[in-house]
Amino acid sequence: MIFKNIYFSMRFKIIALITLIIFFLCIFSMIEQQSSSNELMQNMETVLETKSNSIGNAISAQFYERYGDVQAFALNPVFQENDKKKMEAYLNQYSALYGIYDLIIYADLNGNIIATNTLNTTGSSINYQKISQENFSKEKWFINTVTKKFTEDSEKKFEGTYFEGPYIDPIVTNVYGTKSFTTTFSAPVYNKSGKMIGVMSNRANFSYIENELIESYKSLVKEGFPKTEITLLDSNGIVIADYDPSFTNVQEYKRDYELLNKLNLFQRNPDRAAYILATKMGIISSYHPRKKLDTIGGFSIINSPKWISSIGWTVLVRSETDSFFSKIYYLKYKFFISICLIGLFFIIISFFVINSVSKKFINISEHLKNSAAKTFITANNMSESSGKVACVTADQSNAVEQSVSAMSEISSMITQTVEHVNECSVFTSTVNEKTQQGNAIMDKLTNSMESIQNANADLQNMANIITEVTNKTSVINDIVFKTQLLSINASIEAARAGQQGKGFSVVAEEVGNLALTSGNAAKEIQTLLLDSQNQISRIIEITSKKISDAQTVSSDAAKEFVTISNEIESINERLKGITQATKEQQIGVNQVVKAMSKMDEATKQNNSLALETNELSKELKQEGLILEKIMKAVQVLILGNISLNNRQEKEMQLIEKLSESWKEDNKINNFNTIDPSKIEVKSLLGKVADNIKSKTEVSHPLEKVELTAEDEQFNEIKNL
Structure with missing residues (x-):
């Protein structure tokens, strides 16, 4: 087949696909619009039907009033x-x-x-x-x-x-x-x-009915239906009222006596008459012989609580079909034109967007090809560098081994220092414990002194109590003295009484004796209390002096113990700091030793990795060639093979011509100094240099060399 080996560009495929999608969307939208228009037309037809019914209701209301007026007048x-x-x-x-x-x-x-x-x-x-x-x-x-x-x-x-x-x-x-x-x-x-x-x-x-037709027509005009005719038929289908300003060009109601009570629409179209009489209310389409055009109309046989059904009048509201549906026709036409323009607009926009994206894809593929070329050069540099790295890592490994042995000796010395510091820390801890025990004993002594001091306070309280008791005995002595006086007075009064007071005199004498005995006992108690108070005062004075001296001595001893304890604590803290520092030094040295060991292992791994890198660089060269083929496949996908073949042919011709000219001028020895990534001219010359080198060393086919997207000739053939 003629197109069997032809691959169309991705741009062409996407634009064709989008065009088909937009085309089918437009067709679908038009079908939906047509369906919606038909549905809307059906809904609009009900306007005429509803209006005919509302006119019938208005006529029946007028009839109801007139029917009752004559009876009211009578x-x-x-x-x-x-x-x-x-x-x-x-x-x-x-x-x-x-x-x-x-x-x-x-x-x-x-x-x-x-x-x-x-x-x-x-x-x-x-x-x-x-x-x-x-x-x-x-x-x-x-x-x-x-x-x-x-x-x-x-x-x-x-x-x-x-x-x-x-x-x-x-x-x-x-x-x-x-x-x-x-x-x-x-x-x-x-x-x-x-x-x-x-x-x-x-x-x-009959103007009372005709006025209702006029008002209904005005409402239809406001609703957007100016070319409307309102006709009123009697039970036989004869026209009894007809209002059509759009046809007569007169807004006032003019009676046409050539029509009124003469024109019979039912006789003109019996089938339509039968349909109206059967359905009572609905929609009809017919040809208007006077206007010579198609009409759409709504009819309603008047049937209302305010109307006598046997009269059988029918309201017919008709409108020119084209005029009635003109807005729908206009909107449908406008929609079809709009959807076509929108579809065309999206196709054009899609063309420009896809064209821009495809150009970016082409530039990206060319940059990837340049990157593949740079990867090839980088692989060569990596191969050379990996050999140097192997030599340097061998020397580095020897130096690291020596450092590891030195750090091991330092670690052993730090371990001995830590042991000595730990022993000193144990001695200071023991002394500190003893000091704390002595301090605790002094605290107990101080507490005992305070207890004795409290006991002296209790003795002082007892002395005070004795003083109060002594005071009370003085009161008792006064009472005894007064009792004796009362006894004497009682004896005198008893003597005066004679024989009748003799018994009372005995009682008074006994009371006086008891008072004397109580007074003697109170004096003895007061004497004992004074002796006790004097002895307690001497005891309090002696113990207070001894306690004061003991408290001063114990306080001084406690202060000294606290000072000693603080100094020992300070020494212990310094020893702990030294211990912690030496431990950290030991940890640090151990970590350095481990790190040096790892560095030794790393240098050995680096040596092996350098050899592996040399092998990988060779594989990277091969991947660069594969990437070049992939870029060609991407270009075929984007541009198609028709424009790509023309582009490659011109590109190869340019590279061959420059290669031959360069070899004749003996500039091949300078191709290693060309960096194809710096400017556009050097990019092209770099490809020519690679082409010459491939012919000289490996004899690669010339087709392997490609132009970049920045090449001037590529920009010419890219537009094919």
């Missing part, structure tokens, strides 16, 4: 009187108040007019005399009202009113002189006893 007591002027006044008020009743007729049961409004809704006079002599007994509305054939719906509580229209009312037309499109609401008038006495007929201008 309840006015004025119509039970025969005052025509008064009746006309009330009817004029009703016409002006509601603003929709062109003519209100009150007739008797024979069909003759009793009263009508004489003014229109704006207060102007009307030509009511034209109908003042008419008889309505044969009119349908009159007959049905008198016979009580009302337009009713008992379930919704619609009773008592006959509804007719809309139509061109000949009665109102005769009064006003112009066509009047009205609906008629008629109800009987009863007297107080409940007997029918007449018929009230309100001729409501």
Whole structure:
């Protein structure tokens, strides 16, 4: 095959892949947009359906009010009187108040007019005399009202009113002189006893319904649907109202009597009529013969609590299909154009980004090729350096062995010093212990002296107690003396008493004897206490002096022991410091010995590693050649083999030409001084030098030499 050996560039492949991805994403987005547009169109169609239903509700609300108005008018007591002027006044008020009743007729049961409004809704006079002599007994509305054939719906509580229209009312037309499109609401008038006495007929201008169509159209315009037509059909499908300002170019409601009550849409399309009558509410699409275009519309048969279903009016809201969906069409077109432009933009950006990345890949591959060349040169330098390293490591190993033996001798001397210091430390520790024991004994002596001192304090307390006892004996002596005086007085009084006081005299004498005995005993106790107090005082004085002398001596001895103990502690701490220092020196020397041993081993390993490095440098040369082939494969992957072959061909031609020219000028001996990494020219010359060397020594094929990304010629062929 023609493309079997052709490899496209990575840039081409990635751009093609991204283009396909963006293309399929655009197609998918367009399909999704189309689906979303269809769904949105379906949702928009419901706007017309909803609007037709809301218009129906508005019409039913108006109908509900008009249906009740005529019955409310008929309840006015004025119509039970025969005052025509008064009746006309009330009817004029009703016409002006509601603003929709062109003519209100009150007739008797024979069909003759009793009263009508004489003014229109704006207060102007009307030509009511034209109908003042008419008889309505044969009119349908009159007959049905008198016979009580009302337009009713008992379930919704619609009773008592006959509804007719809309139509061109000949009665109102005769009064006003112009066509009047009205609906008629008629109800009987009863007297107080409940007997029918007449018929009230309100001729409501159909503008009250047409105004609802106008307001609904305005809301549709605000919602963005200006080309909309609102049509109202009766139960037979005949048009009774049609509002389409976009077609008539007139915002006011203009009645087209060529359509009203003449055009039957159900007869024009029976299938559509059957669908409307069956579904009651929904969406229809049809061709508009008057406008000659397709329309989309929503319909709703009026059905409300305020509406009589048998009337059967249908609201039809139609819009031009293209106009109705114009925004969706515009957004869809805009989306398609945008997605195409975005896709094209991303393809262009991807092209520039990938082109930039591929150029960086090419530069990186060229730098890797240069690095491979430098690696080849470095391998040669490593081979030479490894031999020198082997010689230096041998000398270093001998020096390290001598250092290890010297450090071993130093370590043994430090060990002896540590032993002597340890012995001194033991002696000082023993002396320190003895000193501490003597110090403890002195502390005990001091404590004993303090105990004796405390005992003297107790003796002093006893002396004080004896003094207090002596004082108490003095009190006892006073009491004895006073008792003796009392005894003497008692004896005197007993003697005075004579025989009766003789017994009391004996008692007084005995009390005096006891008091004398107590006084003698108290004197003896006081004498003993004084002797005891004197002896205790002498003892306290002697012991206090001895204790004071003993405390002074023991205190001095304790201070000396403390001084000796502190000095011994200081000596012991210094010995500990010396011991610690010598141990650290010993550890340091041992570590140095170990380190020197390791250095010896390391130098031996370095020697072996130098030999291994020489072998590895040769392998590194081979890896450089393999790396060069890998770089070529990377270039084929990035550029493809088409542009790469052209580029290599030009590159080889340039190197061959420079090589031949250099050999002729005898500059080959200087190729070792060229550093291909410094500047662009030297890079190219370095490759030429390698090419000449390969031919001279190993006869390598010339194809092995490549240009770098900085070469001027490579920059030319890189753009192929």
